[in-house]
Amino acid sequence: MKQLAVRGLEQRARLDSGVDTFDLAIGYVNDDERSIENLRAVSAEMAPTRIAYLAKISPSDAPESDSRFGREECLDSLHGFRCLEWTETSGREVAAFLYDAAIKSGDSKVSCYLDVSAMPRSLAASILVTLRLLAEVNIEVRLTLGYCLAEYTAPSQAAMPPNRRVSPVHDLLAGWTQDPSSPVQVLVGLGYERGKALGAVEYLQPSDWRLFLPESPEERFFTDVQTQNAELLEGTKDAHKFEYNVLDPAFQFVTMHSMIRAMIVDTRPVFLPFGPKIFFAVCVLLGLMFPSVAVWHVSGEEQAMPSKRKPSEHRVQFSLSLLCVELDEPKDDNSFTSAIKHFLTVSSHGNIHSPSDG
Amino acid sequence: MTVSFFEAFNARDLQPVRVAESFVPYDKFQALTGPSHSLLIGPRGSGKTTLLKMLSLEAMRAWTHAKADDYRQKLDFTGVFVPADITWKEMVDGLTKRDLPEDCRDALGQAAFCVNVLLALTETMASRLGADASCAAPTYRLVPEPKDIDQVIGDIAQSWRLKITSFSFAAIRRALRQRLDDLYESSNRFQFTYEPAGRTIKGLYEFIPYLSLDVFQCVESAVNAFDDAIGFKNDRWAILFDEFEVVPLSIQRRVLMKLRATSRKIIYKVALAPCGPHTTSALDSFARPSEGDDVVTIELWYRNKADALSFCQDLFLSKMETNPHLRGMSPEKVFGPSSFSEDAPNPGEDNAPLLPGLEGNEVASWVARWLPQFEQLATKDQTFAKFLREKGLNPDNLDSSQIDPSPSAPNGNTIRKIAQLVAFRNTYRAADGKKVGRKPWLIPYTGWDALAAVSEGNPRWLIGMLKSLDSNMINVRTDPIVSRSDQSEVVARAAMTFTEKLKTVATEENTGISTNVPVFELLSRIGEALGDILIKGNFLSDPPMSFEVDSAVAEDIVDSLRIALNFGAIVSDDPRDHVAGFSSVRGKSFRLAYMLAPQFNLPLRSTGRSRKLSSLLFGKHRSTATLTDEQGSLW
Numbered sequence: 002m003k004q005l006a007v008r009g010l011e012q013r014a015r016l017d018s019g020v021d022t023f024d025l026a027i028g029y030v031n032d033d034e035r036s037i038e039n040l041r042a043v044s045a046e047m048a049p050t051r052i053a054y055l056a057k058i059s060p061s062d063a064p065e066s067d068s069r070f071g072r073e074e075c076l077d078s079l080h081g082f083r084c085l086e087w088t089e090t091s092g093r094e095v096a097a098f099l100y101d102a103a104i105k106s107g108d109s110k111v112s113c114y115l116d117v118s119a120m121p122r123s124l125a126a127s128i129l130v131t132l133r134l135l136a137e138v139n140i141e142v143r144l145t146l147g148y149c150l151a152e153y154t155a156p157s158q159a160a161m162p163p164n165r166r167v168s169p170v171h172d173l174l175a176g177w178t179q180d181p182s183s184p185v186q187v188l189v190g191l192g193y194e195r196g197k198a199l200g201a202v203e204y205l206q207p208s209d210w211r212l213f214l215p216e217s218p219e220e221r222f223f224t225d226v227q228t229q230n231a232e233l234l235e236g237t238k239d240a241h242k243f244e245y246n247v248l249d250p251a252f253q254f255v256t257m258h259s260m261i262r263a264m265i266v267d268t269r270p271v272f273l274p275f276g277p278k279i280f281f282a283v284c285v286l287l288g289l290m291f292p293s294v295a296v297w298h299v300s301g302e303e304q305a306m307p308s309k310r311k312p313s314e315h316r317v318q319f320s321l322s323l324l325c326v327e328l329d330e331p332k333d334d335n336s337f338t339s340a341i342k343h344f345l346t347v348s349s350h351g352n353i354h355s356p357s358d359g
Numbered sequence: 360m361t362v363s364f365f366e367a368f369n370a371r372d373l374q375p376v377r378v379a380e381s382f383v384p385y386d387k388f389q390a391l392t393g394p395s396h397s398l399l400i401g402p403r404g405s406g407k408t409t410l411l412k413m414l415s416l417e418a419m420r421a422w423t424h425a426k427a428d429d430y431r432q433k434l435d436f437t438g439v440f441v442p443a444d445i446t447w448k449e450m451v452d453g454l455t456k457r458d459l460p461e462d463c464r465d466a467l468g469q470a471a472f473c474v475n476v477l478l479a480l481t482e483t484m485a486s487r488l489g490a491d492a493s494c495a496a497p498t499y500r501l502v503p504e505p506k507d508i509d510q511v512i513g514d515i516a517q518s519w520r521l522k523i524t525s526f527s528f529a530a531i532r533r534a535l536r537q538r539l540d541d542l543y544e545s546s547n548r549f550q551f552t553y554e555p556a557g558r559t560i561k562g563l564y565e566f567i568p569y570l571s572l573d574v575f576q577c578v579e580s581a582v583n584a585f586d587d588a589i590g591f592k593n594d595r596w597a598i599l600f601d602e603f604e605v606v607p608l609s610i611q612r613r614v615l616m617k618l619r620a621t622s623r624k625i626i627y628k629v630a631l632a633p634c635g636p637h638t639t640s641a642l643d644s645f646a647r648p649s650e651g652d653d654v655v656t657i658e659l660w661y662r663n664k665a666d667a668l669s670f671c672q673d674l675f676l677s678k679m680e681t682n683p684h685l686r687g688m689s690p691e692k693v694f695g696p697s698s699f700s701e702d703a704p705n706p707g708e709d710n711a712p713l714l715p716g717l718e719g720n721e722v723a724s725w726v727a728r729w730l731p732q733f734e735q736l737a738t739k740d741q742t743f744a745k746f747l748r749e750k751g752l753n754p755d756n757l758d759s760s761q762i763d764p765s766p767s768a769p770n771g772n773t774i775r776k777i778a779q780l781v782a783f784r785n786t787y788r789a790a791d792g793k794k795v796g797r798k799p800w801l802i803p804y805t806g807w808d809a810l811a812a813v814s815e816g817n818p819r820w821l822i823g824m825l826k827s828l829d830s831n832m833i834n835v836r837t838d839p840i841v842s843r844s845d846q847s848e849v850v851a852r853a854a855m856t857f858t859e860k861l862k863t864v865a866t867e868e869n870t871g872i873s874t875n876v877p878v879f880e881l882l883s884r885i886g887e888a889l890g891d892i893l894i895k896g897n898f899l900s901d902p903p904m905s906f907e908v909d910s911a912v913a914e915d916i917v918d919s920l921r922i923a924l925n926f927g928a929i930v931s932d933d934p935r936d937h938v939a940g941f942s943s944v945r946g947k948s949f950r951l952a953y954m955l956a957p958q959f960n961l962p963l964r965s966t967g968r969s970r971k972l973s974s975l976l977f978g979k980h981r982s983t984a985t986l987t988d989e990q991g992s993l994w
Binding site: 002162163164165166167168169172173174175176177178179180181182184185196197199200201203204205206207208232269271292295297299300337340341343344 | 442
C-alpha cells in the first residue's frame with residue numbers, strides 16, 4: 002500500500018452554509034439528542050446526499066420504549082436524511098458512492114462530512130478505512146470530522162459491564178511491524194468508564210504507556226476522568242500524562258503525529274482511545290497513516306455509556322485532505338491499486354443515492 | 360501502586376542482557392536446562408518469559424551470577440528465543456479476517472510465524488560468530504567465522520527463498536523484514552483482488568509463493584548448514600517459544616506433535632498458559648504429547664505455600680542486593696514472622712509440626728496471645744461453645760491449661776489447628792451470627808511467610824510488593840524493620856490492584872477462551888460464600904477453603920474459571936490432567952489465590968476441604984434443571 006498523507010488542516014466551530022459543500026454527509030443517530038446536533042446544520046444545499054446510520058434497536062425494546070422513542074424523535078428532526086441500518090456491506094457502499102462521485106467530478110476529488118459525536122467506534126473506524134482505500138486509488142478525499150461535546154452527565158453508578166473483547170478496532174488497524182520483538186507502547190485516551198483503560202492496558206502488558214486526559218469547557222468531565230482512572234494515573238509517570246483540549250483535534254493530530262513518528266523507530270505503538278470520539282477519530286487517522294501503529298478498542302464499551310446525552314453549545318469541525326504518496330519508486334505493477342479499483346467498481350452503492358440522482 | 364505495581368518486572372520487553380543482570384537460578388530453571396523438549400506452564404507473571412530468555416545465547420553470555428559458569432558448562436544447546444505477544448497475534452489475525460477460508464488463514468498465519476522464527480534464528484546465528492566483549496562470557500558458544508560463510512548464507516537464503524543483496528546475516532535479516540511487509544501487502548492485495556468465492560488456497564499459493572515454506576524445514580536446513588560450516592555437526596539448538604498460546608493453532612498442533620519425537624539436533628521449549636486452545640479438545644489426541652514422551656513439564660505455580668517459600672527467599676535476597684538499607688538482610692528480619700507462623704501445618708503440606716516442642720515460656724506467650732480470641736468467640740458463638748464442650752473444654756471458663764497448644768496436651772493439635780480460624784471468626788462475627796462490617800483485618804497477611812504466601816511464588820507479584828516499599832517504611836532500628844502496619848498497606852494495595860484488574864478482564868477471546876460470566880464477579884461470589892461458611896455458619900474446625908468444579912455448573916462458569924486460572928486468580932489443588940496444562944477444570948478442586956484473601960477476609964491456609972461449586976454458588980439440594988435455569992439468568 003502507498004503512504005497516506007494529509008494536508009490542508011483546518012478547524013472551526015461551525016459549518017458555514019455559504020462555503021462548506023460535501024459530496025456525502027454521514028452521521029449516526031441514536032436516542033441521544035447530541036447525535037443530531039451537528040447533522041441538523043448540514044443542509045441539502047451543503048450536501049445533496051446525507052445518510053443517517055441508525056442505532057440498532059434491541060428486539061427487547063418495546064415500541065414505546067425510551068430508546069426507540071428517543072431515536073424516532075431524533076430522526077423526525079432530521080429532514081432529508083436517508084436513514085439506513087449499518088450492515089457489513091455499508092462501508093463498501095460508501096466507498097463505491099464516493100468513488101463514483103470522484104470519477105464523475107473529473108478531478109478525482111471528493112468531500113465527505115462525518116459526524117462522529119455519537120458514532121460507535123467500530124463504525125467510525127470502518128468509514129475512515131473506506132476513505133483511506135479511496136486515497137489508495139489516487140482520489141483525494143476532503144474529510145471534515147464533526148464533533149459536538151455533550152453536556153456533563155455523571156458516570157453511571159451501576160456496575161460496569163466487563164470488558165468483552167480487547168482487540169483492534171478494524172483488521173486494517175491491527176498494526177504491522179517489521180520487528181515483532183520490539184516493545185509495545187500504548188497511548189491511552191482516558192474516558193470516564195471506570196477501570197476500562199486499566200483492564201485494557203493490563204491485557205496488553207506494554208513496556209510503557211502514555212495517558213491522554215481530555216479537557217473541555219465541561220470541566221466536571223475532567224474531574225470524573227481522573228477519579229475513574231485513579232489507579233492507572235497513580236501508576237503512571239508524570240512525564241507520560243498529557244492533557245489535551247477535546248475541541249482542538251488539529252492540535253491533537255499534529256502533536257500525536259510527531260510523537261508517533263518518534264515512537265515507531267523502535268517500538269510498536271498501540272492506541273487505546275477511550276473517551277471523546279473525536280480523539281478516537283484522530284487516532285484512527287494516525288493509524289491509517291502509520292501502518293505499524295495499531296488502534297484497539299474494547300467491545301461492549303458502548304453499552305456502558307449513559308444514553309440521552311444532551312448536546313452542549315461546544316462543537317468543532319476538523320477538516321483535512323487525505324491522499325496517497327509514493328515514498329519509494331513506483332512499483333512495476335500497480336496491481337494493488339487495480340485490485341482496489343476493481344473492488345470499488347464492482348460494488349454497488351445500494352441504498353445510497355448515486356451522485357446523479359440529485 | 361497500580362499498573363506499575365504489577366508491571367514492576369515484566370521480562371517480555373527487556374533485552375536478554377537486562378534479564379540476566381538480576382536473574383537468580385532456582386529449581387524450575389534447573390529443570391528447564393536439560394537437553395530435552397520442555398513445556399513451561401504458568402499463569403501471568405509466573406516468570407515464563409524470564410526463564411526462557413535466560414536460555415538464549417545473549418542472556419547466557421551476559422549472566423554474572425556465581426552459578427552462571429556452571430550453567431554455561433552444562434547447557435548443551437544454543438537457545439533461540441522467539442518472541443510473541445497478544446499484539447503480534449492480533450496483527451497476524453488482522454491479515455486473515457476478511458472472509459478467507461480456514462486453510463488460507465492458516466497459511467498466512469504460519470507464514471508470519473515462520474518469518475518471526477527465522478528472524479530470531481538469524482540473530483542467534485549471527486551472535487555465534489561475533490562476541491560482545493563487554494559480556495561476562497563473551498566467548499561462550501563463540502565460533503570463528505567459517506571460510507565459506509558466503510556459501511552458507513547463500514544456501515540459507517536460497518532455502519528460505521530470500522533475495523539478498525550481500526552475503527551477510529544482516530542482509531538475511533533485512534530480507535526477512537521485507538518479507539513481512541510483502542506478506543502484509545500481498546495478503547491485502549489478494550483479498551481485494553478476489554471475491555470471497557475465488558479465494559482459494561491454490562490461488563493464494565500462486566499469489567504468495569513463499570507461503571508453502573515449512574518453518575520446521577527452514578530451521579532444520581539452516582542449522583544444518585551452519586553447523587556443518589562451523590564444524591560442529593552434532594551441536595544442538597533449542598527453539599524457545601514464548602507465549603505459545605497466541606501462535607496459530609495449526610502451529611501449536613505441529614509443535615506439540617514434535618515434542619513426541621526425540622531429537623538430537625533441535626529441541627523445543629515452550630511457554631504456555633495453563634488453559635487455552637492448546638489444552639482443549641480442539642487438539643486431537645494425536646497432537647498431545649504424553650508424559651511418557653521425551654518432554655519435561657515444568658509448572659510455575661505452587662499448590663502449597665511452603666513450596667514457594669524458598670524461591671521467594673532467594674528472590675528477596677537477589678532484589679535487595681541493590682537496596683542500600685536491606686542488602687544482606689534476611690526477609691524474616693525485615694518483615695518478622697507471620698502472626699500465625701505457630702499455627703498447625705496445613706493438611707497436605709509439610710507434615711512436620713511447626714511446634715515440635717514449645718518450651719514453657721513460648722507456650723505461655725502463645726496462650727496469652729490466643730486465649731482472648733477463644734474466650735470472646737465462645738461468648739458470642741454458641742456453635743463454637745458446643746464444639747469446645749465436645750472436646751471436653753469449658754467454654755464458660757477457658758484458661759491457659761485448656762488451650763495449651765503443646766503436642767503433648769490433650770487438645771494441643773486441635774487448638775493449634777483452629778487458632779487462626781477462631782481469630783478470623785471472632786474478628787468478623789457479630790453476636791447475632793451476622794458478619795461484622797469492619798475494616799479488613801490485615802495483620803494475618805503480614806510477616807515474611809505470609810507475604811510470600813500472598814505472592815504465590817509469582818515473581819511479578821512479589822517484586823511488585825517489594826518495590827512498593829517506600830524508603831520511609833524502612834527503619835533498621837525496629838523489629839521488624841518494616842512495621843506490621845506498613846506491611847498491611849503493601850498487601851492491601853497489592854490485593855486491591857489485583858482485584859481492579861480482575862474486574863476488567865476481557866471475557867471474549869481471552870487466550871482463546873470466551874464466556875458470558877465476568878471473572879471477578881464469579882470469584883467474588885465464591886470468596887463471599889467461603890467467607891460466609893467460615894464466619895456465619897456453624898463452627899467447623901476444617902471449613903472448606905477450596906471448591907470443586909462439579910458437573911452441575913454451567914460451561915460459561917467453567918470457562919470463566921479457565922481465564923481466572925490463566926491470570927493466577929485461582930490455584931489448583933489437583934494435578935493438571937494434560938501434559939500441556941488443564942484440558943478441563945471440571946472435576947478438579949481449586950482455591951482462590953492468596954492474593955485475593957484480603958479482599959474476602961479469608962485466612963492464608965488450606966484445610967484440605969472443598970465444597971462443590973454449584974452448592975457454593977446456588978445453595979445445596981438443587982436439581983440440575985433448576986441450576987441450569989438459574990445459571991442462565993445469573994450473569
